[in-house]
Amino acid sequence: MHIGKRMIQFSLDRPRVVTAIMVLMTLVLGALIVRVHVDTDPENMLSKDEFVRVFHDRTKKEFNLYDVVVLGMVNEKDPDGVFNPDSLNKIYTLSKFAATLADPKNSQRRVVARDIIAPDNVDNIVQAGLGQVRFEWLMPQPPATREEARKIRDAALDNPLLRGTLVSEDGKAIAIYLPITQKDFAHKVRKELLKKIAAFDQGDDRFYITGLPVAEDTFGKEMFIQMAISAPLAMVMIFLLMFVFFRKLQLIVSPMIIAMCTVISTMGLLIGTGNTLHIMSSMIPIFIMPIAVVDSIHILSEFFDEYQNQKDRRRTIEHVMDHLFSPMLYTSLTSAAGFASLAFTPIPPVQAFGIFVAIGIMLAWLLTILFIPAYVMMMKEESLENFGVTEPVDPASDRSLINRHLRWIGRMASGKPWLVIGFNIAVMLVGVIGITMIQVNDNPVKWFKKTHDIRVADKVLNSHFAGTYEAYLVLSGKDRELSVADAASWLTTHLRPKLAGIPDVEGRALEQIARSAEEVQTAAELADRLSDLWEDELDRVAADDDAGYDAWSAALDSLDALRNRDQIFKRPDVLNYIAALQQYLVDQGNVGKSNSVTDVVKKVHKELFEGDPGHYTVPDTVNGVAQALISFQNSHKPDDLWHLVTPDYKRANIWIQLRSGDNKDMEKVLVDVEDYFKTNPPPLELEHNWAGLTYINVVWQDKMVTGMLKSFLSSFAVVFIMMTILFRSAAWGLLAMIPLTFTIGVIYGVIGLIGKDYDMPVAVLSSLTLGLAVDFAIHFLQRSRMTMARLHDWKKTVQEMFEEPARAITRNTIVISVGFTPLLFAPLVPYQTVGIFLASIMFYSGLATMWMLPALLTVLQGWIFRKELKNS
The missing domain is CATH 1.20.1640.10 (Multidrug efflux transporter AcrB transmembrane domain)
Incomplete structure (x- = not known):
């Protein structure tokens, strides 16, 4: 048996x-x-040994970086925006409260209080006389008067490190950046902050919480709830529809x-x-x-x-x-x-x-x-x-709406097959055009409905600030160790333009370089020898010889530059290159702002010159840069510098803020950086790599799309081979793939035509398309072969196929298409997407099966049914 x-x-x-x-x-x-253990971290879409994850983790550790929850407060009605005593008192209270947040069950899950960016936890850098700077807390206590509040605003806006990040350009909004030790603590932080905010008399102040960690962790919590609600609701809807059909x-x-x-x-x-x-x-x-x-x-x-x-x-x-x-x-x-x-x-x-x-x-x-x-x-x-008893009992009755339409489809598909085939090909061509318009894009924040609090917060805060999405561009120097000859050549080249107007100093200095290079073994020894010689020269300069003094001082500065060549991010030319890169990225429109060690140097340098805006520049010498950096080390939070540069000054981090977390926008920034490096070569060879959640999302999405495409093409081939084996005919196997091919062409063409992003759920739905579209085709073809083998007449076969077999396919189409409509009311967009496209896939695959296959079988009946006709 x-x-x-x-x-x-x-x-x-x-x-x-x-x-x-x-x-x-x-x-x-x-x-x-x-x-069960829930994990909604998109970072885990990548394997742990993936380079981008390894480099991201290394960057966070090297620069002491954390994932960030962004809390913003906006006041559009007060003439001073948020810079009034009441609003700033609230933000001060929230900052102090946030600093205490920790998981009582796990001390590793907490807000990193020291690294909070908030008015009470950042320095105001001010001049304290020529060559001196003073560091004081921007807001040590909430202001008592409006005048004090406006001074805080002016000081923050005067600091490029804070302008656009902590304070909006228009003064209507202020933000707190809360670094957290683990991303899965973000939802808890948001929940506790909302409780605290609810206790305020909010007045005209509006509070918003966003950030990728918040979106990802909150999605995980709501996803779990949604799974428990949507799936049973879909089951109930399917049950009711089946009851309508089978009673x-x-x-x-x-x-x-x-x-x-x-x-x-x-x-x-x-x-x-x-x-x-x-x-x-x-x-x-x-x-x-x-x-x-x-x-x-x-x-x-x-x-x-x-x-x-x-x-x-x-x-x-x-x-x-x-x-x-x-x-x-x-x-x-x-x-x-x-x-x-x-x-x-x-x-x-x-x-x-x-x-x-x-x-x-x-x-x-x-x-x-x-x-x-x-x-x-x-x-x-x-x-x-x-x-199974119907009214009227005769199952052939045309009074049934389903029967009437199915029989019409059967007559049309078999009676005018070329018209049906031509129409479907035309629809397919439109679908192909739509497919060419598809853009791959995703953003975890957009997994929520537009009315969701996180989505609203994202829109509001990114309209006020430079951006709540973070990416890190890490630069590393690749300067090689200099030989004595190379060091001598570098010094000679470096000094000639500086000493050109003073021939006697130029001659002696160049001669001392050449002679010393013959007497030492290493570049370090050369620098030490010349340092002794040139300090003696400096001591011998006449008191009224300013030109000579400046020339030998410049020579000594060149030695410092030579010694610090491996500390490349102290070099003025490198820092100016970074500044130009930062400005270029802002000019392209996708980057709201970026912060780097260059910004620290320029701000401190300006205040060393009594706040003169003309000195908001990178000093001309390594010593000048070093002085600015040393001055910054006297701040309340000197370690903040190490978020932007390593202590050996060999690696630097540019903190980039984007107003959009869409992959396509981050990809544009990647292209802009590559273009800049190609058209503007750095003063020395720089290696650059990316880190940050916004960048990681681009990587896993790209891998998902390309991976899905490859797996779909391979599974398409596998299914064709399986169909060929199961039907024992390549022709029948090919026929089984036609409804699938047309379903994909039309559904994904519509995605492109309506401008829907090709995101994570859409990518996954391609597999479901394959499974369900083939299901109907197999049933129709297998039953057609069996019926044809029994009747030996295609006209009678078509008539029988558009009775029970077609009704079964139609019932399936309706039950699944309508049954998953509860997903459309889910608060999570991926579930809505699945509901819409699941219904569309079911509907069109059923339609394609019942229109195209009988039309094709009619045209090909003499060849495709030759075995059945031969046995008649």
């Missing part, structure tokens, strides 16, 4: 055993769900039981094997449910149409399963292969998603062919007495 028949007979003979095994398996695997409450419970057992078992297996519940894996139930239900609907649909002919539940279910066993097996294998191909993407969570959806699909198939017959046998025969 065929293995399928043996399985079905076992189910029919021992229905309670089958049910008990299924329930026990569900309970055992479901019990593992309590071990037998007792019978339609069975597909719901299968879907529930499949989802629970699959999720239990996922969690029990040590996998975290990630953004991707949270969608597994939503992807499994339609596939788990479609086979059951095929069975119930044919059972519904056939039962009144047989009047015997066992004979009816045997008849139905005999027809559907092969198509259901084929569709399950191909759908599972499509999802399993995701295991070859470079994204670990996507790999787990693909593997466990594939497992869930095969589990759903197994439960369907075992449990549905068992469930039918456990029902009382008399309970099915009126099952």
Whole structure:
């Protein structure tokens, strides 16, 4: 006996055993769900040894950087904006409160109080006479008067390190940047801040909290809740639609039981094997449910149409399963292969998603062919007495809306096949145009609805400040160790223009360089020898010889520059290059602002010259730069310098603020930096790399899209091969791929035409497209072959195909398309996207199957059915 028949007979003979095994398996695997660990960190989309993650972690450690929660306060109504005593008192209170936030259960999860950027925790750098600067807290206490508040505003706006970051240019907004030790503490910080803010008399002040860590961590919390709400709601909607179609409450419970057992078992297996519940894996139930239900609907649909002919539940279910066993097996294998191909993407969570959806699909198939017959046998025969009875009883009646339209489609597709084919090709061409317009883009903040507090905060704060999205451009010098000859040559080249107007000093200095170079072994010894010689020369300069004094001083400055060549981020030419790069990026429009060691040097240098704006420059000498940096070390927070440069001055970090976290905007910044380095070579060879959450999102999204594309193409090929093997014909295999191809072309063409970003959920939905579109095609083609082999007449075959088989496909299309509409009301955009495109995929794949396949089979009937016609 065929293995399928043996399985079905076992189910029919021992229905309670089958049910008990299924329930026990569900309970055992479901019990593992309590071990769930939620992880919504997009950083974990990449493997731990991925270069960008390794470099990102190294950068955070090297520059003592943390992920940041941004709290902003905006006051549009007060004439002084937020710079009034009441508003600043609130911001002071919030800053002090935020500094205390820590997880009582885990001391490692906390706000890093020392590194908070807030008015009470940053220095105001002011001049204290020529050659001196003074550091004082910007706001040591909340101001008592408006005049004091305005002084705080003016001081902050005068500091380029704070302007656009701490204080908005218009004075209407102020921000606090809260560094946190772990990203998964961000939601807790936001929650505690909102509680504190709720206790205020807010008046005209409006408070906003945002930042990528907040978006990612909050999404994780809401995702978990949404999964528990949306999936059951979708199940309820599917249940109600099935009741409309089959009107037998007792019978339609069975597909719901299968879907529930499949989802629970699959999720239990996922969690029990040590996998975290990630953004991707949270969608597994939503992807499994339609596939788990479609086979059951095929069975119930044919059972519904056939039962009144047989009047015997066992004979009816045997008849139905005999027809559907092969198509259901084929569709399950191909759908599972499509999802399993995701295991070859470079994204670990996507790999787990693909593997466990594939497992869930095969589990759903197994439960369907075992449990549905068992469930039918456990029902009382008399309970099915009126099952399948319609009004009027004649199933051929055209009074049924579905029947009337299906028969019209069948007549149209077989009667005017070239018109149908031509129309679909025209639609496909429009889809191809749309596909060329697709832009790959994602932003975790946009995973929330536009009305969500985080999304609103993101919009408001980024309109006031230079940007709440952070990226770090890390520069490293690649200067090689100088030989004595190279050092002598460098000094000679460096000194000639400085000493050109004083020939006697120039001659003696160049001669001393040449003579000393012959007497020493290293560049360091050369510098030491010349330092002694030139200090003696300086001592011998006449008191009234200013030109000579300046010339020998310049020579000594050149020695300092030579000694500090490895401390490249003290070099004026390098710092000026960084400043020019920063200005260039701002001019391009995607960067709101950037901070670097250059900004620190320029600000301190200005205050050393009594606040003269003309001295907001990089000093001309290494010594001048060093003096500015030493002066900064006298501030309240000297370690802040090490966020921007390493203590050995060999690596520098440019902190870049962007107003948008969209991948396309970050990618534009990457291109701008590459262009600048190509067209403006640095004064020495500089290596540059990127870090920061905004950049990491670009990397994993790119890997996801390219990985999905590769896996989709490979799974497309695998499914074609499987179809060829299962149908034992390459031609039939190719026919099975046509509805899939057209569905993808049209759905993704619409994505491009409407300007919808190709983001994470859209990328994943390509796999679902493959699974469901092939499902309908296999059912239609397999049933067509079976019917043609029996009738040997294509016209009669088409008529029969547009009865029960077409009704089953239509019912599936309607049930799944409409059944997942509850997802459209989810507060999380990825769930809305899945709902919209799941419905679209189901609808169009069903439509493409019932329009295109009969038209193609009509045109090709003499060739494609030659075996069936030969046996007639």
